Amino acid sequence: MMKAVRYHDYGSPVVLCYEDAPTPEPGPREVRVHVHAAGVNPADRQIRAGLRFRLEKPFAFIPGCEVSGIVEKRGAEVTDLAVGDEVYGMLGKFGGGYAEFVVEAGDKLGRKPASLEHVQAAALPVAALTAWDALFEVGGLAAGQQVLIHAAGGGVGHIAVQLAKWRGAQVIGTASAGNEAFLRELGVDTFINYRTTAFESVAREVDVVIDAIPREADDATDVLARETMARSWAVLKDGGIQVSICANPTPHPDAVARGLRGAYAGAQPDNDVLNRVAELVDEGKLRPDVGTILPLREARRAHELIQTGHTRGKIVLQVSGSRGEASR
């Protein structure tokens, strides 16, 4: 048996229980990872609240869709990873990460950036895969272009800022005042406090808009997110694109007439991108910000925090050694 956080019914964070669970066995193409740290994502709480992926009852579900750890056992057909390898990645089944051990297909995991501790590496997979897809695969962002990133201080946003700068783009980022110094340090060229300044009074001739404003935190955030999406068409250049990682942006008729496009982007497990991201980290071009580290047994607190929609960077659960106290 292993220690894990599970829930047996949907509900508020109190359904999260730190308890014993069976240690999973890897299939022929899977590895078992000794989890050192697990990233916390809005999706974890959305699934827990019954808002996404209805699970067939009865269930004992282990949340957590990204981890960093060490390969501890491998299936017979896995050849490119060995026991003892340090890996990080997004979990294809959107669960399993809040546990001492998890199994995952060997070809979905990336090599952990050597320069990061596990608690930092666990903050990267979902944010980096999402930002990469939104900026480059869907948004087509190129050097010299201008990108407006809404919610630039969040888990996905702060990684998107750094990837856009690495690509050679001019970056405009929206956040509240408390995140200004943080975002300027990450390289944001123009900071907009969305609480005091209408972004369209500052941003103009933008090639790509990225919408990373968290949804379902509260009604006010949802309303503002919808309004922000509707207002964002005005700042785009003719032919520009609005990419959302939360909803499907549908351009209104005037926007269509200007050749504007809207698209959804999302994370998929992809070890090629993760290995490229690890190189960028080790070259000093990308760094995750972990705003909060909590021991695994405090997953409830992590869900209360992510639910606010106003945390900076990422929240990470420290798993290995968490039967005692996690360090900060």
Ligand SMILES: NC(=O)c1ccc[n+]([C@@H]2O[C@H](COP(=O)([O-])OP(=O)(O)OC[C@H]3O[C@@H](n4cnc5c(N)ncnc54)[C@H](OP(=O)(O)O)[C@@H]3O)[C@@H](O)[C@H]2O)c1
């Ligand atoms: N499609 C996918 O595959 C995918 C993957 C990951 C995440 N997502 C979704 O993307 C969203 C963001 O995820 P995340 O992990 O980055 O969330 P997060 O870390 O919880 O985002 C928090 C950030 O959002 C900012 N924010 C809130 N309202 C804002 C507003 N109106 N304007 C500008 N910034 C605002 C906050 O800034 P202040 O504190 O300064 O207000 C805070 O820094 C979530 O809805 C998540 O479910 C989708």
